Amino acid sequence: MDGCRFGVERKKWELPFLAEAEELAGLRRVMRLHLGLWGLHSMVDAAQICVTELVGNVVKHVGAGTPTCLTVSMNGGHLRIEVSDPDGQALPTLVKASGLAEGGRGIALVDGVAARWGVILRGDSKVTWCELATGLLTADGHVRGVQVAKVEALLGLCGLGERRGSSRHELLSVTEAAQAATGLIADLLHWLRAHGFDVDEALDRAQLHFEAEAEAEAV
Template structure:
């Protein structure tokens, strides 16, 4: 989970995947799904490039592996890049970068991806492969997204302790939801203090160091 662009509510920023059959008719649905996630993540400026990459990655599977191939679209976001990957079950059919002529009607797929993305590649794993590309998140958003891994872990812990799926932090949220999230956070900290005592750690020192790390990170990201 993570904050949205104005920090008022929580949105999902976890890796998400969507199984599909590699057919031309599926491309529009995949583009719509990706568009929705980009809007939730506040990355509308990447929409055109991201949708182009999805189209070309799927077209690559259709052409080189075969129509109807069971595939999966996987999208993730970190502090600097949006990664788009298409997984398929044929590690032998590797994509190649072809410099097609200006009048060519085919063979432009990976060249287009290289042109609009920051980088691309192929990961091989057993009997599968993942062809991926990454789009750079604009500099103005790097600081905001840099804390997402910590926010995601915190959301997971809150959910584990209090059943809080979306911690209500924004205006208009229920007091009950806020209380549940607060109590879950208190429970997490209390358990960590127990852990410090059992394993002979100085709880005050641990809390002090955590505060120092927190202040250093927030000052670096939001000077």
């Protein structure tokens, strides 16, 4: 992470909805989409578990159709997930489910995947929250990796890692970083064509190579 020239902007977002069992699949898709945009692909499964169980807890103990809000943000290097509802009485508790019991496992699952969790009472409402360790050093950092580090160094050598007109080091936004990286890819394609290579074939081979490495990282 040290020496990173590009910051991934991760603004807090909120999604109001009515707590229904039928909404859970959609909430999981929303989490996958947003975490993908944040570059936190490895956090998707754990985050989906937490959202499913926290919202399921509202459906079961507060009631179906309850006005609820999902809030997702970064707290330093932790991904923070909050589920708020208008009931300050039905508090989630960590219980040890026995044997084949189907109930009582929700908060236990959250406790198992989250670094920490808790409940904030706000008068006649509450917020149940949990935080997942991402391995990032900062809220706007990105995942480590040999390939990522190589590109960071290359962008720096090409002079693409500093904001123009700035007299001090500042992180570039993810949009600026994407523009810089896209420009570098285009330059590489020009280089390949100038040396007689088929650009489309190079792009296809690069895509296959990337997918193979991404699949290996996910295992």
